[in-house]
Amino acid sequence: MENDRKAIEKAENLSKHVAVDINSAWLNSMNAKLAASNPNPSTKDPTTIFRVPPIIRQADASNAYDPQIISIGPFHMSNKQLQSMEEHKWRYLNNLLSRSPYSKLKVCLMEIKAMEAQARSCYSESINVGSDEFVQMMVIDGCFIIELFLKQEEAIGVDPIHRTAWMLPIIARDMLLLENQLPLFILQRLFELTVESSQSSLIDLAFDFYRHLFQIYDGMQQSMGSIHHLLHLFHLHLLPSPPPDDLHPNGYSRLYSMPSAGPPPPRLIPSATDLQRAGVRFKRNSKVSSFLDVKFSKGVMEIPLLSIYEYTDHLFRNFMAFEQCHPIAGDHFTTYTILMNCLINTSADVDLLNQNKIIEHRLGSNDEVARLINEMTNGVAFDHENGYLPGLFKEVRGYSEEAWHAWRASMVRNYFSSPWAFISLIAGLFAFILTTTMSIFGIYSHFHPHQL
Incomplete structure (x- = not known):
């Protein structure tokens, strides 16, 4: 209290030496902005739908963040190229x-009108459209998604969208862009108002609709209240199951943690072909609940199957953009993509992982896969010392730097990779032993001719 009183007196004494007047309206305006910039720290930040930052967007040459055919939500609603939908x-x-x-x-x-303020707060930018237009957009876009899911479940073949081979995959891709999202609570409320009797939930319908895009795993532990939008739904669904002490109270994995004592772990690891020469073996891990569940133990890196299709690049980029923008969304896709970027430098690396049934793709060549992986992390910030695989980077690098492992791998590769190589090794050893024995007898007989 004494310190506060002295601070007030000091401020009053300083103000006596100021000869200019302060406009009261100006002062009130600044005070209002100060109050608005200092929200209650206990209030949860509702922003969950973001504009992709320019530094990430500029590093992408594939337009992975822009819808091609349909606008969902307010960010692209004025795009004239999307009006045909x-x-x-x-x-x-x-x-x-x-x-x-x-x-x-x-x-x-009426229902969405009552939720308008909450819906607007989910977006990272102020939506400069009127209340009626905003609510109308939410209702129309939300009902479109629900009806699209229902038609997929009913397998209606006469609908123009479902019977057009090229249109449905692009719409499905557009609906998983970070900038093309509706708050899930809006979708859920519209689902409750429009679908009277259904054996499937909204999440079940979404999973059925996207089974063609990526593998859907059994079990979804997150509640509806913890899911922000469709992109977040699949982001959560594809995460590996972390240990209980690695969970943030709201269900996310920690992105950053206090660094441990000692030297920081190595930042990068060699490519797959270099690691193989250093003695590291690659194995497909099939007993997992997520393709992100990578393990390394005793020189063996176990990696689940990664299927790379036409829209894998777009999906991964938007998952990473969400992780880059949301403060507690975790870093699983960012870390995994960095790991794959380390492992894959050339088509030879892709071929090695393909031989071990770790990668399958429908692209034109292994060169295209390598280029896609290498460009995917451009503009992405990454904390090498933390994340969900910090120990793996350190262990792989340490193992690959031991000369003994590289020598043993060279021996196995050169002399034990086939029966003929093994036979040639035995023949070489036999010849070496025979030659050595004959040399020893020759030297001995030279110095001791009468003893033989």
């Missing part, structure tokens, strides 16, 4: 509302 959105809204004999449009608008 608006007709389909209205048609899907009509189809969804027609599933019940009772009109629910007014109820949907």
Whole structure:
């Protein structure tokens, strides 16, 4: 209290020496901005849908963050190139509302109107559209997604979107972009208002819809309240199961932690072919719940199968962008992609992992796979000393630097890789022993001719 009183007196004494007047309106405006910039620290930051930062976007030449055919949410709603899908959105809204004999449009608008402030707060930028336009966009886009999921479950073949081979995969890809998201609580509320009787939940419908894009694992432990949007749903679903003490209280894995004592772990590891020459063996790990579950023990790196398709690049980039933007989203996809970037430098590395059934792809060549992996982490910040695989980087680097492992690997590769190589080794040893024995007898007989 005494310190506070002295600080106030000091401020008052300083103000006496100021000869200019302060405009009260200006002062009030600055005080208002100060108050707005200092929210209650106990209040959870609701921002979960972000614009991709320019440093990440500029490093991408594949336009992995921009929708190609459909806008979902406010960030791209004014893009004229995406307006052709608006007709389909209205048609899907009509189809969804027609599933019940009772009109629910007014109820949907009223419910989402009541959630407008909460929905706006989920976006990283202020949405400069009116209230009615914002609510209408939420209802139309949300109902489109729900009806799209339902039609997939019903296998309706007459729908223009589902019967057009090229359109549905692009829409599915666009709906998993970070900038193309709706808050999941909006989708869930619209689902409850429009789907009266369904044996499948909204999450089940989403999993069924995206089974063609990546592997869906059994079990989903996160509750609806902890999932922010569709991209986050699959981000959580694809994470490996961490130990209980590695969980953040809200369910995320820690991104940063206090560094441990001692020297920091090595930052990078050699490529797959270099590691093989250093004695490291690669093995496909099939008994896992996530392809991110990489292990290293006693010179063996166990890596689950990674399937690389046309949209793997876009999916991984948006997962990483979400991790880069959300303060507690973890770093699993970022770390995994950095690891694969270390392992893969050339097509020879891809071929090695392919021979061990760790990578499969539908791209044109192994060179394209190597180029895709190498470019995927451009502009991405990464903490090498932490993350979910800090021990693996250190152990692999330490193992590969021991000369004994490299010598043993060279012996196995050169002399034990095939029966003929082993036979040639035995023949060489026999010849060496025979030659040595004959030399010894020759020298001995020279110095002791009468004893032989």
